[in-house]
Amino acid sequence: MKGKSLEEVNQSISTQNKTSLFRKILAFFGPAYLISVGYMDPGNWATDIAGGSQFGYALLWVLLMSNIMALLLQSLSARLGIVTQLDLAQASRETYSPFVNYILYFLAEIAIAACDLAEVLGMAIGINLLFDIDLIPAVMITVLDTFLLLFLINKGMRKMEAFIIALVAIIGVSFIFEMIFAQPELPKVFAGLIPSIPNETALYIAIGIIGATVMPHNLYLHSSLVQTRKFDRSRTGIKQALKYNFIDSAIALNLAFFVNAAILILAAATFYKNGMFEVAEIQDAHKFLQPYLGTEWAPILFAVALIAAGQSSTVTGTLAGQIIMEGYLNLRIQPWVRRILTRLIAIVPAVIVISIFGESVTGKLLIFSQVILSLQLGFAIIPLIHFVSDKKKMKGFAIGIPTRIAAWIIATIIVSLNAKLVFDELKGWLESSENPAILWLTVVPLAIGFLLLLLYIVFNPFFRKPVSRIENHSPHNLALKFSRLPAYDKKKIAVSVDFSSADEAAINNAFEMGGIEAHYTLIHIVETVGAMYYGGSIEDHETSIDEKLLTEYEEMLTLKGYKVQTKLGFGKPNKVIPEIVNSGSFDVLVMGAHGHTGFKDLLFGTTVNKVRHKISIPLFIVKK
Template sequence: MGKSLEEVNESVSTLNKKSVFRKILAFFGPAYLISVGYMDPGNWATDIAGGSQFGYSLLWVLLMSNIMALLLQSLSARLGIVTQRDLAQASRETYSPFINYILYFLAEIAIAACDLAEVLGMAIGINLLFDIPLIEGVMITVLDTFLLLFLINKGIRKMEAFIITLVMVIGASFIFEMIFAQPEMDKVLLGLIPSMPNETALYIAIGIIGATVMPHNLYLHSSLVQTRKFDRTKEGIKQALKYNFIDSTIALNLAFLVNAAILILAAATFYKVGMYHVAEIQDAHKFLAPLLGTKWAPILFAVALIAAGQSSTITGTLAGQIIMEGYLNLRIQPWVRRIITRLIAIVPAVIVISIFGEGVTGKLLILSQVVLSLQLGFAIIPLIHFVSDKSKMYGFHISKLTQVASWTVATIIVILNGKLVYDEINGWLEASENPIILWLTVVPLAFSFLILLLYIVFKPFVSKSKINIQNHSPHNLKLKFSESGSSAKKNVAVTVDFSDADEVALNSAFELGGLGAKYTLIHVVETVGAMIFGEHVDDHETSIDEKLLKEYKDMLSEKGFIVEIQLGFGKPNKVIPEIINKGNFDILVMGTHGHTGFKDLIFGTTVDKLRHKISIPLFIVKN
C-alpha cells in the first residue's frame, strides 16, 4: 500500500532543529488544517440556531464537543505517527473487503454532507458580500480545486500558511463582532453548566457535536501528521506525539473560541430581542446591522464566512482523496481525484438549490451536520480499536485510562445518535399515510447499520488473534507455471507481494531461466516495526509474510525449481537494491499493474525508483 498523500509525505523535516522552539515550530501546522473543519459553515448554522433559540444555554455542548474532539484527534494523530497509516488505510488492512466497501460508502456520505455545508456556506458568503446569485457562487467554488493544486505543489508548509491566514481572518472578524455585540458575561459562564431545555435543543446539540467532531477530520489528521519527517526511533516517535498534541490543543481551542463566538453573537443579538427562529445564515447577516448599529458587523460576518468556506473546502477535498485512496487503494492523478471530490460536493448543492430554492439552505446546513454526527461511530470505533492494539502500535498503544475515556466518548455519541434516529423514524412512521413502505425500507436499513456498528465494536474483542491483513492477504497459491526456458539467466531474483501480480512475475522469471536456474524470492515487510527494529521485529504481519514466503518455496521446490527466499525489512525502494547489490544475480524480475494511453493519464506512469539503484537489468512485467 502506498503512502498517504504521497506527494507531500515526509516533505517537512523536523531533524537538525537546534532550539526547542524551532523543533516545536517544525511540527506545528497539521492541526490548524484540522481546526478549520471545526469552524466551517455547517458549524455556523448549528451555532446560530442554538444561540438564537436557546441563548447561551448550549455553550457547554460546544465545550464538551471540543474536549471530545481533542481526545479523538490526538488518537488519530497517534495512529498516523506510529503506524505511518491513515485511518482509511488501517481499516483496509484490518477488515474484509465487504466491510471496507460499506465503511467507504459511509465515509463518502460524510464527506458529501460536509462538502455540501462548505460549498453552500462559501456560496452564501459570496452572495452576501458581492450580491452574486447562490447557484453562481456554488460554481465559483470549483476554483478551490485549482487553488488546492497550486498550494500543494508549492509544498505543505505553504498550504498551512494559507490556511492559518484564513483562520486569523475568521478570528479577527469575530473579535470585532464580540466588541459590537457586548454579550452578558455572567450568562456566558452559566451557559457552560450542562442543561437541555427540550428535544429541539437535543437535535441542535447533536448537530453541534456532528459539526464539531467531524469524521473526515479523523481521516485527515492521521494523514497530515505523516508530512513530518522525524527520527523513527522510540524517542523520536515520543517527541512527535508530544509536539503534535501541543499543536492540536492550541488549534482546537482556537476553533472552540470561534464557535463559541458565533453562538454568543446569536444569543446576544437575536435571542436577546426575541428573534428565536433565526437559523439561516442569510437572516443572521441581514439583521446584524440594525441590531448592532454598525454596517461593519455584516461585512465582517460575510468575510469570515468566505474564509471559513474556502479553508474548509480545501481540507475537505484532501480528506476525500485520503478516503478514496485508503479504502479503495485507488491511486489516480491528483487533479482528476480532486475534480471528482469537488463534483461530489457541487452537484448535490446545485440540485438542492435548483429544486428547493435558496430559502432552505439553513435547514440543509443543520441537516448535513446531523448526518455527519450519524457517521461518527463508524470512524471513531475502528480508530479506538487500532490505537489500543499493542501489535499494531508497537508499544505506543493508548493507556487503559485513555481507552476508558475514548470508549465513554464513543458511547455518548452512539447513544445520542441512536436516540435521534429512533425519534426521527418514529416521527416519520406516525406522520406517514403509508407506513408499510418505511417498515420495508428505512427500518431494515437502520437495523442493518446497527448490526454493522455492533460488528465493528465487538469483532476485535472476539477475534483479536485473527487480524486480517488486507495488503498482504494470503495468496491462494493456485499459480500456473511455464517450466520451459532457454535463457542464460541462471541466478534470477523475483520480488513477490502475495498479490495477483506474482503469477505473471514468476511465469516470466521461469521463461527466462527454466528449471536450471536458481530463483531467489524477495519480499519486503513494510510495517513501522520493521522500519524501526529491522529483522528483530516480531509482529503479526511479519509472521504471515514469512509463512507465505516459505509456502511459495515449498510449492515451487515440489515442481522442481531451485528456490531460495529472502525477507527484507523497511522501505522496498531501499531494501531491494541492498539485497540485489549484495547478491550475485543476473536479473531482477518485478510484477506490476502497468497501463498505457488513457489509463496513463488517469493513474500516472509506472516509474520504479529502485531501477537507478541496481547494477543489473530490471525486467518489469505487467499484470
C-alpha cells in the same frame, strides 16, 4: 511493502537537527491547524447560529464538551499515525474483512460528501453576501477552487499549512471584532457552560453541533498529516512527537472553539436578545447584523470570515477524500478528478434543492449535513479506539486505562445521541407516512443493518485477532516478483513504469523477451503540474520520490543479474515517452496497462493508446 499515506508529502518536513527547542516544537506545528478548519467550517456556522438564536447561550456547554471530545479523539488519531505509520483508513483495511471495509468506505464517502456540501453552500453564501451574486451562480463558482489543492500541495506541505493558518487568522480576527461589536453579557455566557437541553429541538441542534465539531473525516486526516513530519523513530523520538502534536492540537482546537463560541454568542447577543428566535439562516444573520450592531463592518467581516472558512475546509476535505479512497480501496485517481467528483457530489444536490425550494432552505440543508456527519462518527471513532488500545499494533504506545475509559464514554455519548435521533426520526416518519409499508421494507432494514455493523465493529476485536490485509496501499510499490527465462531475441528493450502493480507484468514480459543478456531501460514520467511547466528543472517532493524509486528499481534488478538503466522524463507521458523512445535505438517498448479504457482512462490517466501512434518501434502492451 506497506504503502505510505499521502505519499507525495509523507515525511517531507524534517524535525531533526533543529538548533533550539522552540524551532523543534515549531517544526511539529501545522497538522492540527489543517484539522481545526474542519471545526469551524460553514456547517458549524449554521448549527451555531440556530443554537444561539433559539436558545441563547444555553448550548455553549455543548460546544465546550464537543471541543474536549475533539481534543481527545484527535490526539488518538495523531497517536495512531505517529506510532503505526498508518492512517485510520489503512488501519481499518488491515483489520477488517473486504466486505466490512467497503461499507466503512461508503459511509466515509457519505461523510465527505456531506462535509463538502456544507463547504459549497458556505462559500456560495459568502460570495452571495459579499458580491451580491445569486446563490446558484455562486455555487457554480465554487468549482473554480478545484485546482487550488494541486497548486498548494505541489508547493510543499509547509506552504499549504501557511495558507490555511492565514485563513484561520482572518476568521479569528473577524470574530474578535464581532465580539467587540456585540458586547455579550458575560454572566449569561458563563451560565451557558452549565449543561442543559431545553427541548427536543435543542437536542437535534446539539447533535448537529457535535456532528459539526467532531468531524469523522478529520480523524482520517489527522492520522495521515502527522506522518508528514520526519523524526527520530526511537522510543524517545516517538514520545516527543506525541507530546508536541498534542500541544499543536490543543492550541489549534481551542482556537476553533473560540470561533464556534463566538458565532453562537454573536447569535445569542444579537438575535435571541431581541426576540428573533427563528434566525437560522446564515443570510438572515448577515442581514440583521448591521441594524442590530450599528456598524456596516459587522456583515462585511461576517461574509469574509465565511468565505475563508469554506475555502480552508474545502482543501482539507479533499485531502481526507484522497486518504479514505487510497486507504480503504488501495485506489489512487488523479487529484483533479477526485476534486471535481467530490465537488459535483456536493453541488448537484445543492443546486437541485435550492432550485426547487428556494434559497431559504440553505440553513436547514447545512444543519442536515452536520447531522449526517454526526451519524457517521461511530463508524470512525470505535475502530480508532480499538486500534490505539491494541498493544501489539501500538508497539508499547497503546493508550492507558483512564484514556480508554474516557474515549469509550465519548463514543457511548455520541452513539447514544445518534441512536435516539434516528429512532425519533423513524418513528415520526412511520406515524406521518401514508404508506408506512415502504419504510418498513427500506429505511427500517437499512437502519437495523447499520446497527448490526456498529455492534460488529464494537465487539469483533474482543473475539478474534485482526488479520493483516494490507498488500499495497501505494502506487509506489517495490514488492514485485520477477521471473527469469534464458531465451531472448531482443537486445535493447524500453519498459515504461509507473510504480503501480502493472509494473510487475510489464517487467516480467520484458525479461521473457530479452532474457538475462538484453539491455533494459526503465522509463518513468513525472507528471505533476510543476513538471509540466518547468520540466527537468523542477525540484518538488514528488520528483525526488520518483527519482529515488526508479533508482531502487535499478538497484534491485541489477542485483538479480539484469543490465538495467533508467530514464526520468517530465511532463505528459503520452508526449514525453515517445520522445525518449524515438531518440534512443530501442527494439521494442513494453508498457503495462491497467485493463481500463474510456472513462477509466480519464480517471487513471492511462496513456497507452496515445503512445502507440507516436513511436516508430513495436509496442508490447501487457495487461495486469
